Amino acid sequence: MEHFAVVHSIIKAALAGDEAGVRKQVNRLEARLSKAGANNEVAAIERLLKASTEVKQLAPSQVEVSRVLITGETLTPEVHPPIDRETGAQLCLIDFPGQRTPKPVYGQAAQETIDGLLAEWRNSSALMLVGVEPTRSLLIYGPPGTGKTISAHYIAEQLGLPLVTARIDGLISSFLGTTARNIANLFDFANRYACVLLLDEFDALAKLRDDPHEVGEIKRVVNTLLQNLDRRRQFGVTIAITNHDRLLDPAVWRRFETQLHIAEPEFAAREALIRRFLAPIEAEDSTVRIFSYCLPGRSGADLERLCRAVKRTMAMADKAPEPSNLFSSLSSVLGRMPLLDHIPARILAADPKAFVSLIANDPDIGLDQKQIGHATGTSQSQVSALKQKMLHKDVIEATHAQ
Ligand SMILES: Nc1ncnc2c1ncn2[C@@H]1O[C@H](COP(=O)(O)OP(=O)(O)OP(=O)(O)O)[C@@H](O)[C@H]1O
Ligand SMILES: [Mg+2]
Structure with a gap:
């Protein structure tokens, strides 16, 4: 050759x-x-x-964490995680860096918090000169499926540290006394090795507090947790995640230096997520905009599921990934979804032509008639005629009045 x-x-x-x-x-x-x-x-x-150069530019550079700040032995795949002595169940999972978690998509405030935290670690020597350390504890809260767990993975990945994940409900044992011991064992393990400790589903603890039977035991568990959170400060980074921030004990809440709220994505973040989840299909801007317009209030996980369903529908119908096919597949996927409370999505599910009329009259979507025609597979004259009909003018007025 x-x-x-x-x-x-x-x-x-x-x-x-x-x-x-x-x-x-x-x-x-x-x-x-x-x-x-x-x-x-x-x-x-x-x-x-x-x-490949472009991909590299998109991937932010990893932080070189100072071994003065993160102490402990190196975790290797040979190290056995601690177990619950009664049941033998593992108290945590370990993920090693190198999985290349793509950067989650955030709104501006969340973006600044995450970037700020990583910047602190990047510039830890400058911080130490003035007697402070980078942020070591972060509480992430927000609705389901918004990217909280992947954010913890992303942070650990960026810090180049293994992620030790414990689900609090996995630590809670039905055997009296064992829960506090599990918590102590987990923290001992995390403090022994250089790692990021992730306490996922943190609200399980708060639920414990509502159990009237075990008042003494619960107090002991919460105290053990607080003591361990305090002690952990000298060792590594700790991230806790909860869906229900209000359920958390204020004493627990105060233990975290930074609180990060991740909400359902706004319009532009939805566009970025939809683009990512439709890949390898390179959808055009107007198509992505229509998707985003129909899906307010949806979490990243919802968008991922929906985009997967759209791709599946298109592939099964043997259709090319063209704008008009993406549009009709979106319409049929929405049609199969129960409880569509967003009216534009309901209109698209029931009657794509009425939807064209709707968006042709809604300046909020920011698409001209030519773009709408291209994205929906409708001729220019038909878009123009549908615009005239002003179907669902009431819907636009109602959304704008909100
Ligand atoms: N903001 C986001 N950026 C990128 N991907 C996201 C985002 N939100 C959700 N996803 C997608 O949804 C999936 C679920 O995200 P994740 O498990 O992090 O959600 P969560 O907030 O931890 O949900 P839960 O509260 O149900 O545990 C991810 O694998 C990812 O593909
Ligand atoms: Mg999660």
Whole structure:
């Protein structure tokens, strides 16, 4: 095979994880192909190189955490997690960095909190000069499916630390006395190793407090938790997650330096998520905008499920991923969803033409007639006629009055 020697060198460098070496050998290959007049092949390689540079730019650089701040032994896959002595169940799961969790999509305030926290770790030496440390404890709260758990994974990934995840309800034992011991064992484990400790489903503790039978035991559990949270401050980073922030004991709440609220995504964040979840389909802006317009109040997890359903519907009907097919698939997916409380989504589910009339008259969606026609597979004259009909003018007035 022609150029085999260069291909061989590329494979060797790639397997050794030597990126500079791969690039050097690829340049050699390009030079040879170019000399042989294989211009299409050279262009294809150029596109690959360019795309990989763009991906790198999107992925923020990892933080180099100071070993002064994060102490402890290195966790390896050989280390056994602690277990509940009565049941033998593991008290935590361990995820190692390297999974490349994509950056979650946030609203502006949440974005600033996460970026700020990581920036503190990036500049920890400057902070230590003035006698402060980067934020070590974070409480994340918000409705289901909004990206709380993946945010913890993302932070651990960015800090280059393993994530030790405990679900509080997994720590709660039906055996008297065991819950407090489980909590203590979990914290001992997390403090022994350099890691981020994640306490997911933190509200289970608050639910415990409502149990009238075990008042003494619950007090002991809460005290153990508070003491352990206090002690943990010298060791590593701790993240707790809850859906029900109001249920939490104020004493627990106060233990966390930063509180991050993640809400359902706003219009622009929905667009970014929809684009991500429709991939590998590269949907056009107007299509993404229509999706976002129909799905206010939906969580990221809802959007992911819905986009998956749209892709499935399109593929099963053997349709190409064109704007009009995405539009009709969205309509049928919405039609199969129970309890559609958002009126524009209900209109699209029931009658796509009426929906075209609706968006042609709604300046909020920001699409002109040409874009609407293209995105919905409707001719210009038909969009214009539907606009005139002003179907559902009342809906627009009602949404604008809100
Ligand atoms: N803000 C977001 N950015 C990126 N992806 C998101 C976001 N929100 C949700 N997702 C998607 O939804 C899935 C579920 O997210 P995650 O498990 O983090 O939600 P959660 O807030 O922890 O939900 P729960 O309260 O039910 O535990 C993720 O795997 C991700 O694909
Ligand atoms: Mg979660």
